[in-house]
Amino acid sequence: MDFPILSVMIFTPLIGMLIVMLMNKEKTELIKYTSVAVSIIPLILSVMLWFGYDSSTAAMQFTERYEWIPTLSIQYFLGVDGLSVPMLFLTALLSTISLIVSFHIKIRVKEYFAFFLLLEAGMIGVFAALDFFLFYVFWEVMLVPMYFLIGIWGGPRKEYAAIKFFLYTLFGSIFMLVGILILYLNSSPHTLDMMELIAQGNQFAHSLQILVWVFFFLAFAIKVPIFPFHTWLPDAHVEAPTAVSIILAGVLLKMGTYGFLRISYPMLPHGTQYFAYPFAILGVIGIIYGALVSMAQKDLKKLVAYSSVSHMGYCVLGMAVFFINSNGQPHTTGLAGCIFQMFSHGLITGALFLLVGVLYDRAHTREIAAFGGLGAKLPLYTALMTVFAMASLGLPGMSGFVAEFMVFVGAFASPTYQVMTGIAVIGVVLTAAYILRMVQKMFLGEFNVKWAGLTEINGREILAVAPLLILTIALGVYPKPLVTMISATLENIVFMVSR
């Protein structure tokens, strides 16, 4: 029996949560350090996972399988492939960073950190589960701490934002539940084992695949979010505390795209092919619409939130483009771009939300127009913000560029999507417009003396943002590790979809 690395990753934060709950609520510092220490364990394990993973095959690795409810054929089944390893690493990394960022929380500290660790356990579970029932349990469990984190520690309209987020996501996931049940009863023998369902994927009737695909689409599209299901996102982001925004943008949105690639694509190949074209259109709409709306934002956090809608649009466009070329080789560039974008958006937007939070803690406003000439007063902060802003608009040398470039190359390779790719490229220009405008208004120009009292970003915050900075640049200059990690898995997915 090997070391159950995935179970340990899931259960460490859960045990951490119990420990935090048993601690004296007056000892806030101890609670904070304990939580961070606990969250470092899954981070270390996820790095071990990355290096221990054999990327030459698409087979599931580090699997753990136990009977759970045998009569319903429900198992406790975990495993990872090239799709989940980067996501697990991202989740563990952003969780630790978010916990470090959360040190400024003053009210109900104990509950906050307990909820956060529960959230981390749920997120890791989603990316590691290979049994449908288990997947659904983690998917739902994660919602509850998220709801509390927004609802208790959020901004002025926190209750509204929390319940909107909750109901929207739940709306999608109950359809997923029905979809799961339909797949279960149409599989023979009845199974909830995702690998088994993927193997049977091409045997499901076409009409059934289309129906279930729509059900899963609702669940995942709301999470991504794909236009027109994105309206919960700005509310949740604006009201959520900084750390929760980081998790929302960095991990939760990725669960949507992950769901498509892990479930909809290989399990419902016909449904995926049937909807590929409209799917790409929604992606392009997302890119353009998100960018246009971002241009109109006065609130910095809202701007970053809407830029997520735009950036996730690239993911969707990249995802829609898959085919097997005349040589029998799968075309995975678009999909690789999608995964790259998932990872890189997690880093960049996570960092942007973090930096927005840093400023908000000091200035208590996020209105872009209220600032000006901060570059002179806060040089280090300005430098960091500018670097990530540039990464966000896709400046070469940073991970965002690699991702967008791969999506465009992938999409353009297919004659069907060439026009669409052309339209999507406009999005890059629009992104540059709103990002540069924001940088200009906030950091350049005349210094607004009202902010003479602002202090520079502190050591703890730099520590939190540093890993994101290093990774963004490292992957921008040398994207190979991530590309190697995912290629075999993606080829397999394309073969599965093209059945």
Added chain:
Amino acid sequence: MQFGNVDWWLLAPSLSVCIVALLAMLLEPFLSEKKQEIVGHFSWIGLIVALYFASQQIGVKSSTFGGMFLADDFSQFFNLIFILGAILTIFMSIDYLKKKDNNHGEFYPLILFSTDGMMVMASTSNLLVMFLGLEIMSVALYVLAGFARTQLRSTEASIKYFLLGAFATGFTVFGIAFIYGTTGSFEAMDVVKHFQQGGGVDSFLLIGAALLIVGLGFKIAAVPFHMWAADAYEGAPAPVTGFMSAGPKAAAFAALLRIFSFGFQDMQAVLEPLFWILAVLTMTVGNIMAIRQNNIKRMLAFSSIAHAGYIMIALVVGTAESASAAALYLLCYAVTNLGAFMIISQIDASSAHEEVTSIDNYSGLGRTKPLLAILLTVFLISLAGFPPTAGFMGKFVLFKSAVIDGHYAIVILAVMNSLVSVYYYLRVVVKMFMSDPEAKPVLVPALPAFLVIALLVAVIAVFAIGIYPQRWYPFDGLTIFSLN
């Protein structure tokens, strides 16, 4: 009809409840006003004895009294729900009644009689015996609903429940008469025989079935027979409301499922559209009405109507598998709802002569009484059907049984409905955790020992069923015993 030798052992669980009830009633006059809770202690100990007998019978499949009294998986599973529900109700009542200045020992025998009625209902397929059980259960409940004598609302609840209940009973008896007229027997399983012998769906049988649905539909508070429920639930003392939503509902469902999913299975095609409409109406009306309520008992009354709607999906599907799924759902619902009512009783007990059941009273409870608030959140999340709680497992198994039979539409309507329900359950959670305490917060008394035990049982059950149901419930279905 030959009775032959009576198998007393089969009767042991329900008989022991009955004997304990009679003894408790005798005990009560000998105790002074201050010592009335001794009757309560006597009663729950008696129930544990009954639980022991019931557990010893698991796996037995037999009948006695000439087939009028049955012991099978189905009756045993429901007996577990009833006895557990009664024990938990007594645990939460002992201190509640004292704090509410209403410490009268006859409360406990009434609970026991009602429980015994339910056990009879679940243990027979003879319509007449079922009716007997129904009446034993109901009469005790009418009294219990009005137990807070000094409260006008409680009296109103009792009167409404009684008058409408008596009216509904008429329908039940009339329905039984029609069925007897067609098949010549009080035995629901003889309807199967009627079809085997070439009998068709004749109009008398149909009228009989319809009248039975009305009568029992009243007990489960199916729309449009639900008018009494909100007032009765709101007016009755909090532990009684919890009890009413757990046991009697399960008993009426046990009867409905046994009659319609097993006895009338050949008429399923005719009855299915009827059940479909009733189920959808019940869940939708229940959920929509619950949104607007500001009294937590009234809100849970409508939520209980909505849950009845979900469970009625089992009647729409009409298979043995779905009937068993409904049984599991009822167990999950019973422990969850009783758990919620434990907290509600505890909050309500903060004032001796006033009702403290407005949702506003829960403001800031997360800060003043974090443990109670967290537990109530767990129960509400389970009611909303979230994993890894019992409420989710119940829904999963029930919906699975419906999807397997091809009933997609009603499952989608049900999940949409449960989405609506999340909204009003979370309203309470929002009040508790996200609002500031009221200027004059309620002074919640310290947790009494028995309530702690009851809460522990409920919360452990909620998670045990939710995470590892394998040992609790046979997923291949509960079987029934029939002489045919």
